[in-house]
Amino acid sequence: TGAVTFDPGFMNTANTTSAITYIDGDEGVLRYRGYPIEQLAEKSTFLEVAYLLINGELPTQGQLENWTTQVEHRSMLDERFKRMFEAYPRDAHPMAVLQAGVSALSTFYQDSLDPFDEEQVRLSSVRLLAKVPTMAAYAHRIAQGHALLYPDNRLSLIENFLRLTFGFPVQEYVADPVIARAMEQLLILHADHEQNCSTSAVRLVGSAQANLFTSISAGIGALSGPAHGGANAAVMEMLDTISAEGMDPKVFMEKVKKREDGIRLMGFGHRVYKNYDPRAKFVKTIADDVLERLGVQDERLELAMKLEEIALKDDYFIERKLYPNVDFYTGIIYKAIGFPTEMFTVLFAIGRLPGWIAQWQEMVHDPDTKIGRPRQIYTGEPRREYVDMAART
Numbered sequence: 001t002g003a004v005t006f007d008p009g010f011m012n013t014a015n016t017t018s019a020i021t022y023i024d025g026d027e028g029v030l031r032y033r034g035y036p037i038e039q040l041a042e043k044s045t046f047l048e049v050a051y052l053l054i055n056g057e058l059p060t061q062g063q064l065e066n067w068t069t070q071v072e073h074r075s076m077l078d079e080r081f082k083r084m085f086e087a088y089p090r091d092a093h094p095m096a097v098l099q100a101g102v103s104a105l106s107t108f109y110q111d112s113l114d115p116f117d118e119e120q121v122r123l124s125s126v127r128l129l130a131k132v133p134t135m136a137a138y139a140h141r142i143a144q145g146h147a148l149l150y151p152d153n154r155l156s157l158i159e160n161f162l163r164l165t166f167g168f169p170v171q172e173y174v175a176d177p178v179i180a181r182a183m184e185q186l187l188i189l190h191a192d193h194e195q196n197c198s199t200s201a202v203r204l205v206g207s208a209q210a211n212l213f214t215s216i217s218a219g220i221g222a223l224s225g226p227a228h229g230g231a232n233a234a235v236m237e238m239l240d241t242i243s244a245e246g247m248d249p250k251v252f253m254e255k256v257k258k259r260e261d262g263i264r265l266m267g268f269g270h271r272v273y274k275n276y277d278p279r280a281k282f283v284k285t286i287a288d289d290v291l292e293r294l295g296v297q298d299e300r301l302e303l304a305m306k307l308e309e310i311a312l313k314d315d316y317f318i319e320r321k322l323y324p325n326v327d328f329y330t331g332i333i334y335k336a337i338g339f340p341t342e343m344f345t346v347l348f349a350i351g352r353l354p355g356w357i358a359q360w361q362e363m364v365h366d367p368d369t370k371i372g373r374p375r376q377i378y379t380g381e382p383r384r385e386y387v388d389m390a391a392r393t
């Protein structure tokens with residue numbers, strides 16, 4: 001089998017070739033299928049970007065209409081899902097509820113489980129894009145103890161999601177177009193990021209020929225970790241703590257630099273981006289727009305800006321090439337819209353879904369795909385003889 005290379009965290013090991021997303025960490029470049037992220041976030045819709053990631057090309061007008069209609073008409077869940085959601089404890093984390101829900105799609109939609117049947121894969125992909133936002137909204141509603149609404153297919157995917165999350169049965173709910181557009185842009189910015197932890201989890205599970213729903217549920221599990229998707233919630237908790245304690249931002253930054261209690265400036269630094277994170281620049285603009293639109297004065301935005309200003313002039317951060325990442329300002333936007341902190345990572349999951357689906361499909365079609373099976377370097381005991389119970393000390 002040849003020599004085994006020790007590479008914890010896969011810092012230097014490529015597990016696949018991929019034609020989906022290009023990142024240049026030194027130059028701060030991110031492109032989906034060749035298109036710069038800034039152009040897509042400016043001009044595209046989330047479902048258009050999903051089409052691009054999954055199919056490789058931007059859709060024509062007709063293709064986009066057909067695709068959007070297919071997704072928007074599948075947002076309803078089997079009625080038994082509601083009972084399943086209602087049975088979870090009220091304080092269950094919405095990421096855990098979402099993961100369980102996506103896993104359960106394999107039980108309700110058994111006509112779209114075959115990874116090698118193109119039509120079934122198309123159907124399971126459309127079902128995921130349509131039903132994950134509904135499930136995400138339900139995960140939020142059960143935590144609030146509020147009624148679960150039925151989707152309204154006259155609305156766009158994002159408007160529907162906002163209505164399912166924030167609307168009430170007795171009241172007409174109309175999503176603010178500025179907020180709906182901001183949500184759309186944030187989802188686009190999160191839609192793919194090549195072989196990150198959750199995407200690698202999706203590919204690894206899929207490499208065993210497990211179905212798409214099950215593979216995506218593994219990705220949701222990986223994304224729930226604070227070192228990955230959970231960072232957006234960690235930023236908010238950090239800002240809340242500094243505010244609550246009335247701490248001077250400079251004092252907090254001194255603590256970060258001295259690594260007191262192991263604290264880090266959450267929302268700063270990235271494994272790949274060592275110049276700047278192109279998504280972060282865009283997010284700051286969205287934050288300004290949303291807060292202005294809602295007339296929200298959030299002192300946490302001022303605080304975040306102050307922390308950024310200090311960091312960008314400080315040798316500690318400059319030497320280590322630490323810049324704000326995508327998560328630094330997203331939480332402030334989500335809070336202003338009305339999402340509780342636990343929902344932040346769920347929003348990341350909705351955004352990352354097209355990327356997971358595209359990467360899973362690429363893996364299924366790739367003739368080089370083999371079951372993912374890393375090697376190890378054994379450090380345990382050498383062979384020894386079984387010890388009878390009576391002789392054990």
Ligand code: CMC
Pocket residue numbers: 196227228229230231256263264265266267268269270271272320322325326327
């Ligand atoms: N605050 C203070 N110091 C930091 C930070 C930070 N946020 N990030 C890195 N450092 C220091 C670190 O202590 C180390 O210093 P030294 O070389 O003196 O020991 C140096 O910078 C390099 O850090 P690293 O941990 O070796 O870098 P990494 O590439 O393994 O980690 C990271 C990347 C994102 C995990 C890390 O920067 C971090 O923990 N950031 C805060 C959490 C965060 O915002 N995560 C979201 C990532 S983007 C969304 C996603 O992908 O899910």
